Amino acid sequence: MAYVAVKGGKQAIDASQEFLLSKRLKSGVLLDVQQVRAGLRVLIDQVMAEASMYDEQLAALAIKQAEGSPEEAVFLLRAYRSTLQRKYESEVVDTGKMRVERRISAAFKDIPGGQILGASPDYTHRLLDFDLFNEKQAEPSQARSLPDDSMPLKEDQSGHLGFDQLPKVVEYLRDQGLLARFENNDTAPSDVTKKNLEFPSNRSQRLQIMARGQTGAVTSLGYASLRGYGAVHPTVAELRVGDVPVYVAGPPPMDGDAIDEQGSYYIGEFRATEVESLVPVNKIEADGKQSLSFELGYGLSYGQNETKTIAMSLLDQCLEHPNEKFATHDEEFVLLHIDSVESSGFISHLKLPHYVTFQSKLVAVRASRQQESPSNAQKKTGPGAP
Amino acid sequence: MTVDSQAFDYVHDTQAVFRELLTAFSFPGRIVDIGEQSKKAAQPALMHALPGTPAVILALLLTLIDQESPYSLVPEIKLSGAKAAFATVLGAAPVSLDKASFVFCLDDLPQQESVPEALSRGDLTDPHSGATLIQYVPSVETGMVFSIEGPGLEQARQQKFPLSPAWLASRNRAVEEFPMGIDVILADAEGKLLVLPRTTKMTQAVV
């Protein structure tokens, strides 16, 4: 059947969809959504971050439906997100109150509260474990002996600080005057999913777009910058992974203009990765003297997505300092090309029929050849010619 | 499941109102009718929450406004209780005139006359941020004769508009630097509408 037949398009699509479904079902082994949730935690985190929608159950469902394709799973979640009503904004989230599970600093050997390695593959040896072929449902006795992530670690390991009280490493630098201290800017964020991005962008928009950027794209651009296609040399002051509580303001008072004491409602928590990177920056004072100080590159994402979040903090700094020499410092180049749904959509649209526009190009190419050598016009052109 | 056909349907009635607006924007001066939707918008609950608001204006508020579209009412509502009521129904309280994308003017002539040029006209880079003025009038079908032409009009046409020469002068000043400008919706007590987008050239008809 031709890609476009006068009849038959619908039947072809239906058949194609059945064939696709059969790929997932034909072995007879069906993946339980709970298995995805239990065993593909990291993929779920990646998908939630790129979809900018925090729901582990739905992410697991999307991954199952997409047969493991992150591109398709993110697409499914984003499309679902489009249908949800957006009525509230949370109060400002304080990541200082994160209940930390993992927290490290490359900038200092020791930090208040200590370097907490947490659960990370960083120091594992990447050797395929063939025993996993034989791994079955955990025996009840085995389950009990595994560390429970809700169990508090011994107090002296945290230096008498609770896990939701660990100070930010950058506070030390602020106290020393090496990092500028800013007044909180409580301007409402510009929600990039509700209002089109325009240039020049503001930092809120940049951070949102990077937070939901495709992991590979953000990582690659960060890598390019680090390798020399950029002018940012960061040190990770702090990377923390843990759970962050979210609050929503109570309903506004009905009588009078005075804002009474509104209650805040706790609506849940989400796992996040946060990176604060320090970049030395040359500052030229008004009197012409140069001084070196630090600026902060910031990265944040849903779930545990460390590589991307570190890259994000790097690119945040790149975009704070536009530089014509490097694409990684060009906000349009970075922000317009890292979205998974947009980039994969446009690339894959090349598969759509383009024969009308192609016919126009054929006409143009033939016309220009006719001008070069009229005798060529006699020869038959087009596909399928013997 | 019972469906109260007298209740304003937030899906289908807003769609119907929008389609009439779309026709009215596409064909300036053409009168369209949202009387049916206006009647439904004038439910006791909404009328109680937003007293004094004409039904047709309610229908337009429900169709166009939410927390993403700053809007203003002329005359300004002074009562904070009323502001809160608007906020509850529409998702946002009214803002000051200079910040509004949509301005609902319930004043009669001649108070209306200074409104058009007081509104935001957008700028050259973002002309779409020029405001939309919704002017409540007793009837869209009466008044002096004016001449209109421009996009949406196959030929220049003359018809009656409930406007004054002073209002027109103010509006024409507001739209003289296309693409910047304002777009005007006239809405009357019976639920009839017409639209004068900034592209419509409007003059007093020579009698």
Add this chain to the structure above:
Amino acid sequence: MIKSSSSPKSHSSQLQSRQYNFAYFDEGSKKEIRRAILKAIAIPGYQVPFASREMPIARGWGTGGLQITLSLLGKADIVKVIDQGADDSVNAVSIKALINKTSLVQITESTAEASLIQSRHRIPELPLREDQIMILQVPTPEPLRWYEASEFKTKRLHAESDYTGAWLMLFEDIMKYGKVAGGADHPVLVKGRYVMAPSPIPKYDNPKMNQSSALILLGAGREKKIYAVPPYTKVKSLDFDDYPFEPENFDDKNCCKCGRSSVFMDELNDGIGPVRWQCNDTGSCREAQGV
């Protein structure tokens, strides 16, 4: 969320319409798109930015046009969707299925019957009426994009009516090839003010935009822009006095199905017989054949 009453349907499609709002989007999304559409009509040819929600169909596959269609759609509408002129193209079928799934609205292949026509890369042969709306899918809404990559800069070029880039692209073609070589998406000047990308319709279709009886809306989902050509508006394809605009010519070709000439045609070459020509607009071809 108020659901519309629906006519009896199969269980799975009833389930679909129960899980999603009428015409897929939540009302907040529709409101934002509707506001953008009204402003687009008020400023012919100017690209109005909009939030552009993700759709169940991929970016680049018509989400802009679809967002417009779904925001316009009411129970009484009759919708036609074509791609490359064909009702039965895989992508058109897929879009129609989504529209139907989320709204249960009537679908047609007849241009005359339709109240809303969504199309990728063609305007139908049959002249449209005032009560119809043409919705075009746009991949690249910015006519100056090949000249200037930066959105920041092209916004300012439009603000200043600086269209040297558009003229330059045509001029370069003439210098290189002796004629304007581009095929589809030939830029137009709307109401003497904005240069606009008409979407990759063939040059053949550009004249249909001038003084059209129907409203034309254009949606770019990925680029997040909506723009419009109101009815009875001047639309002129860019050209030079000594190199006037030249649409494709099919006067000497005949459709192998219906026999007509002077409509836009597809070239069919299956490598067996001689090259044949067939009406690109399949709906109008069927009507001409009386099938």
